[in-house]
Amino acid sequence: MVDEKRFTQHISRQYNEELARILNRVMRMGGLVEQQLADALLALTQGDSVRGERVVASDYEVNAAEVELDEECIYILARRQPAASDLRLIMAVIKTITDLERIGDEAERVASMALHLLDEDRRRSPMAQMQALGRQVRHMLAGALDAFARMDAEKAVQVAEQDIEADRQYEGIMRELINAMMDDVVAVPRAMDIIWSARALERIGDRSRNICEYVVYFVHGKNVRHTSLAQMAKELADDRRK
Secondary structure (H helix, E strand, C coil): CCCHHHCCCCCCHHHHHHHHHHHHHHHHHHHHHHHHHHHHHHHHHHCCHHHHHHHHHHHHHHHHHHHHHHHHHHHHHHHHCCCHHHHHHHHHHHHHHHHHHHHHHHHHHHHHHHHHCCHHHHHCCCHHHHHHHHHHHHHHHHHHHHHHHHCCHHHHHHHHHCHHHHHHHHHHHHHHHHHHHHHCHHHHHHHHHHHHHHHHHHHHHHHHHHHHHHHHHHHHCCCCCCCCHHHHHHHHHHHHHC
16 A cells, blocks of 8 residues: 555545556556566466466556546546646656556567467576576566555665666576577577567566666656666765755
């Protein structure tokens, strides 16, 4: 559940309830996406085709949640005409649900690639490294959603910093797969499925970082997109000293 103390309380009880409902629905959408990712990783690493098919079949739920939340945000923008922190909150929600929907798409991509792989393909692939990357981005997504629920900018920066490790793991997988394709042309189709899966996982890390940036934007009113992690941390530290 979202910490409602993190956003402005209004004279209108209905307005407060509208904001709380939206934020709690974002968290439910986040839970759906977390489950998609967990199932997709089991499909990829353990050959669990039932979970893989479940991810593909359930993507409509995440898409529907995004559409409904987007409509609610538009309603609040039109009726309440929010300003200052309320406006930043609604903008952060709109951007967050967009990234959650795209994380769901990436999880579906991993599941689809997993359904193409044979058990032999998994034995010959860098599956241990893929499992490590999967754990890393799952941890990032969970952390980003926790930071969003509490609107905790410091936690958000800590989670965003984990993207460095996700990128490092992704680059290692890519090097290994490229070498495998150079050594054995027959391995190319199998390697390409793993490459697309690794790329999807790396993108989930990037989008989890995006959610963290929206939290910083809401709390501090600063757009930290396209800034380095060091600069993001410095700006938060400067704000604390004011």
